[in-house]
Amino acid sequence: xxxxxxxxxxxxxxxxxxxxxxxGLFETIKVKNGVPLFLCKHLERLIRDCKKLSIPxxxxxxxxxxxxxxxxxxxxxxxxxxxxxxxxxGRGYRPLGKPLPTRALSIHPNPVYPESFERQGVKVxxxxxxxxxxxxxxxxxxxNRLEQILASREWNDCDxxxxxxxxxxxxIVEGTKSNLFIVKHGIIYTPEIDNCxxxxxxxxxxxxxxxxxxxxxxxxxxxxxxxASADELFLTNSVIIIWPVKQFxxxxxxxxxxxxxIQNWLFKTIELEIGK
Amino acid sequence: xxxxxxxxxxxxxxxxxxxxxxxGLFETIKVKNGVPLFLCKHLERLIRDCKKLSIPxxxxxxxxxxxxxxxxxxxxxxxxxxxxxxxxxGRGYRPLGKPLPTRALSIHPNPVYPESFERQGVKVxxxxxxxxxxxxxxxxxxxNRLEQILASREWNDCDxxxxxxxxxxxxIVEGTKSNLFIVKHGIIYTPEIDNCxxxxxxxxxxxxxxxxxxxxxxxxxxxxxxxASADELFLTNSVIIIWPVKQFxxxxxxxxxxxxxIQNWLFKTIELEIGK
Numbered sequence: 001x002x003x004x005x006x007x008x009x010x011x012x013x014x015x016x017x018x019x020x021x022x023x024g025l026f027e028t029i030k031v032k033n034g035v036p037l038f039l040c041k042h043l044e045r046l047i048r049d050c051k052k053l054s055i056p057x058x059x060x061x062x063x064x065x066x067x068x069x070x071x072x073x074x075x076x077x078x079x080x081x082x083x084x085x086x087x088x089x090g091r092g093y094r095p096l097g098k099p100l101p102t103r104a105l106s107i108h109p110n111p112v113y114p115e116s117f118e119r120q121g122v123k124v125x126x127x128x129x130x131x132x133x134x135x136x137x138x139x140x141x142x143x144n145r146l147e148q149i150l151a152s153r154e155w156n157d158c159d160x161x162x163x164x165x166x167x168x169x170x171x172i173v174e175g176t177k178s179n180l181f182i183v184k185h186g187i188i189y190t191p192e193i194d195n196c197x198x199x200x201x202x203x204x205x206x207x208x209x210x211x212x213x214x215x216x217x218x219x220x221x222x223x224x225x226x227x228a229s230a231d232e233l234f235l236t237n238s239v240i241i242i243w244p245v246k247q248f249x250x251x252x253x254x255x256x257x258x259x260x261x262i263q264n265w266l267f268k269t270i271e272l273e274i275g276k
Numbered sequence: 277x278x279x280x281x282x283x284x285x286x287x288x289x290x291x292x293x294x295x296x297x298x299x300g301l302f303e304t305i306k307v308k309n310g311v312p313l314f315l316c317k318h319l320e321r322l323i324r325d326c327k328k329l330s331i332p333x334x335x336x337x338x339x340x341x342x343x344x345x346x347x348x349x350x351x352x353x354x355x356x357x358x359x360x361x362x363x364x365x366g367r368g369y370r371p372l373g374k375p376l377p378t379r380a381l382s383i384h385p386n387p388v389y390p391e392s393f394e395r396q397g398v399k400v401x402x403x404x405x406x407x408x409x410x411x412x413x414x415x416x417x418x419x420n421r422l423e424q425i426l427a428s429r430e431w432n433d434c435d436x437x438x439x440x441x442x443x444x445x446x447x448i449v450e451g452t453k454s455n456l457f458i459v460k461h462g463i464i465y466t467p468e469i470d471n472c473x474x475x476x477x478x479x480x481x482x483x484x485x486x487x488x489x490x491x492x493x494x495x496x497x498x499x500x501x502x503x504a505s506a507d508e509l510f511l512t513n514s515v516i517i518i519w520p521v522k523q524f525x526x527x528x529x530x531x532x533x534x535x536x537x538i539q540n541w542l543f544k545t546i547e548l549e550i551g552k
Contacts, residue, residue: 010290021424022422086425133444147410149293
């Protein structure tokens with residue numbers, strides 16, 4: 001089911017700058033028992049990143065209303081996607097002074113993953129395709145996703161469930177669709193998202209939870225060797241929430257105690273949200 | 277007027293990967309006296325870049341047919357745009373094994389520019405927004421254009437007509453919508469397009485023409501100082517064809533003899549195409 005600018009239709013004008021140039025951004029939100037998880041954080045990021053791209057949109061109330069309409073009609077479990085583009089118009093790349101952004105909200109079935117991914121972990125490869133650096137775009141979940149698309153073609157489902165990507169300086173940034181955390185000697189590390197990468201919502205919740213519970217967590221530069229020599233690895237995003245990594249390239253890793261603690265905190269946070 | 281997969285409609289499904297992720301590429305072609313200029317070269321580039329992105333499309337004949345339908349209905353002068361996306365489907369970023377690409381062809385009025393731009397030249401600024409490096413995507417006219425969009429917001433029409441962009445190593449790559457050539461001591465230089473930038477069709481024609489006419493032309497690294505100290509500068513793209521640069525930042529430059537020779541060759545080439 002799709003709502004475009006509040007209207008039930010699944011079609012947009014090809015003149016929309018989202019289609020013409022990837023001129024916009026998006027959020028992917030898990031809906032569980034009728035509750036869009038971490039909605040406040042998703043909408044905050046969306047509005048913040050709209051500002052960064054000078055897309056004049058800040059109407060959270062309107063999005064919340066449209067989300068509730070979608071959930072009411074579709075059902076209480078699924079994945080909600082919000083695409084916000086700069087809308088139609090402008091001279092070539094140059095946008096209009098006051099564009100009228102397009103909101104495209106859609107809701108989809110949950111992807112089906114084996115339960116083992118969450119419990120025993122997933123296999124992860126190292127991608128050859130790299131992320132390019134752009135400090136202005138770093139962190140933003142924008143619509144320019146060719147790098148992730150090319151990288152996600154590097155493996156088959158039977159070989160791996162995710163691929164890690166490095167930047168131009170060979171530092172690990174994230175997975176194609178998830179953020180990465182590594183644990184070493186009890187300290188949690190996650191790559192800095194200042195040159196490239198997406199500042200994930202679940203990533204920020206993991207960081208807050210770790211601090212609240214007195215665990216040490218650091219944003220830092222991470223090399224491939226750091227990942228290969230870590231005691232524990234895990235991935236986060238808004239749909240999978242958290243997957244331990246059981247194998248990175250050739251190296252087999254167990255699901256460690258820090259990962260399990262963070263998993264439990266996240267699942268409790270979600271239960272609290274649903275219980276609201 | 278718009279043809280999407282051969283059908284007269286201006287709307288596409290929001291599930292199209294062009295809208296979801298910028299997963300596709302495009303061509304912009306000037307139509308003059310009913311002739312789409314440099315059509316063979318445009319279609320060659322499109323098919324070549326489809327291969328690079330693993331988008332399975334190579335039906336030039338189909339595109340040629342649809343282009344002729346558009347021109348017949350619309351009129352004999354305008355700007356034709358072909359967007360070719362990977363179509364609908366796949367799991368998130370990962371495309372389907374055999375996607376069905378979307379063709380979106382549209383034709384638009386020529387943009388109106390003062391005649392002086394072509395004769396006396398244009399003013400050009402240096403953009404703060406940079407291009408990021410990705411050797412796989414370099415050269416391709418793909419749909420991930422946020423960098424050009426942000427850069428094109430850096431000036432007003434009254435201040436300048438184009439902005440030059442540097443890469444992460446501070447080397448000049450191109451304008452936001454055009455390729456750059458500089459002339460120094462009679463030799464023509466243009467930035468290499470191996471890390472970022474678009475391998476423009478008119479750029480390739482200029483390079484061929486220069487060689488044919490015995491002028492020395494080199495693809496090389498170009499610094500801001502090289503541009504500032506050049507004897508002549510000019511810009512090319514498929515709509516403007518060729519504009520001399522009369523001012524780069526503060527430096528005023530005349531329309532030089534090499535630029536004029538190349539302008540004449542290009543205009544003659546176009547006359548030949550139209551006369552066919």
